[in-house]
Amino acid sequence: MEVQQSKSLKRKIFIGTIDVAVILLLIVGGLNYILFSSGISSFYRQTVEIGAVTASSVMDADDVQFLADEVWKTIEQTGERSDENHAFDYLRETEQYIETINLLNRIRGAQNSAFTTLVLADTANMRFIYLADADAAGFTSNHVSFPGDCYKMSESEKNYILDNEYSIPTYTYNYQERDKTVLLYSAGNAVLDTHGKVIAFVITDIRMEDITHEIWPRLLQNLIIMAGVVFLLAFIVTVLGNTYLIDPLNKLSTAARAFINNRKNQKHNDVSYFKALGIRTQDEIEQLARSMSAMEKDLYAYENEIVSLTKDKERIRTELSLARNIQHDTLPTSFPPFPEREEIDIHAFIRPAREVGGDFYDFFMIDEDHLGLVVADVSGKGIPAALFMMIAKILISISLKSTLSPAKALDIVNKLLCENNKEQMFVTVWLAIVDLNTGLVTYANAGHENPLLYQNGKWSYILTKHGLVLSALEDVNYSEHTLQLQEGDWLFQYSDGIPEAANKDNELFGDERLLESCRQADMSSTESLLKGIQNDIDEFVGEAEQFDDITMLAYRYHKKEG
């Protein structure tokens, strides 16, 4: 397809050149013709005028005067000559007429004119009257005029003669000579007497035919030569166009195709198709080749960058996915967690806003009779929060197990976290120990949300004074609180991702909705409670993006059996 296009470019150049050449040819030919013919025309004009002047000056004034007087006199008496009117016949026998005719014949022969005649200008009657007409050898004799013949004078001739008595202006006319029409140039000049008075006019007519016959072949010959030159030029332009334009363009086009094919097949990204062409034309084509070469280089660089970015992204995605699994695996996720201890009724749920998060929950048996519960939230989100969360989670469970006191555990963990916390991250923690025999709950709150309690058939928040978030200040002592659970009482703890869950109008889910959600939820199991709350949150948030990690933990107290 591209090959056809380049052929068409060749053709366009050729045709374009020919077009310009033909127009040029027509203009030059036309100008040539105009200049030539106007030159010829003025040449004839001068020739015919000189002919008339020469003829008139060599005429014998006395003879002319005689003939003029006789014709004037006869024409007044008998009118103009006709074949019936023989009144003028006598003149043709006179010595003056014969002399004059001989002279006119000699002049006509010398000037090679068509007609050379001697006429009177009868301006009063708007006519010319013949005195003598050279024998028109070569013409048919019926065009020979005799003394007393008349022909019509035009208005312009009359005016001209009256204004300037000595000449009759040059004009041209077509004359039917045998079987062809010839163009005649006609001019007249006065014959004067010794006093300078006009007696008559010599009229000289010359043919143009011979020279016009020469104009056309010459013009045609010129045109043919010029056409040859023009076509030669067009050929040269086309050849040069091919060499300097089409061929390099074809090379570029081929290189571009090879480049595209290579990119489609993802083969190599280091082959320099454009640079390899080595186009050194030192013009716009080379400029184009250089640009293409630079583009090729940039594309490769860009592609490499994209590939490496994609690889990086893929690697990070894989790592994040692994990290997510690892983080998730650190949380107890199989329910019921202690199948052999049916009285321990617990369920938990976590959904990070990103792959990994800073929220966590935890629960573990401290000993046969004590259950530890933890819900925590590290400030911030994503990887930094997740790293901090892992440390916090381990420290909290170890400390709680070793101290058996939520407050003491928080004191210890707080100090440990403060030791190396340049980033000033912190973590909110609610942790509790449930005495499975008595239902007594000992708990401490380091800046975490207030938990909900279900007791005596109703849900309410447990509001106590909160200690400062962990890892904020080293010298903080945490205090403990207790509450007494009865058989079938519930505890529900969560992270701030729930009250601060926002819908697309930026409304927050809030404490009130959470309380209402607990009241409405299906309390047949700890799992169903969490499902109900989760559904309420999802319904409220709708299409809005989850902004923060969401964590919740529900515990229903059953007295330890046996």
Add this chain to the structure above:
Amino acid sequence: MEITQKREDNNFEIAISGRLDTVSSPQLQSEMEAVTAEAESVVLDLKDLEYISSAGLRVILLVKKAMDQKGTLVLKNVSETVMAILDVTGFSTILTIENDKEQVEPHESTAD
């Protein structure tokens, strides 16, 4: 978020309005770093503060730590919403909070 700073000698009063969250906290942090470098006392006027996130609390904690070594930090005109957050996170236990009329001791939630 908008931050307005008033200064008398080395006593600074900073008014913070709008939302102090993950997006706006870095700006406050850099301004407060400059302030605490010179300040003897800092008053944070939180009259028009609508919301404070953990990132905002972190900046307040940084300011408190810086000022503990060389002067005082006081929060004033704390709205109910912000106060609730300070209470829940325990920040109200470590910060000096005063309103225009009365000085309020660290707030204490009451148990049911």
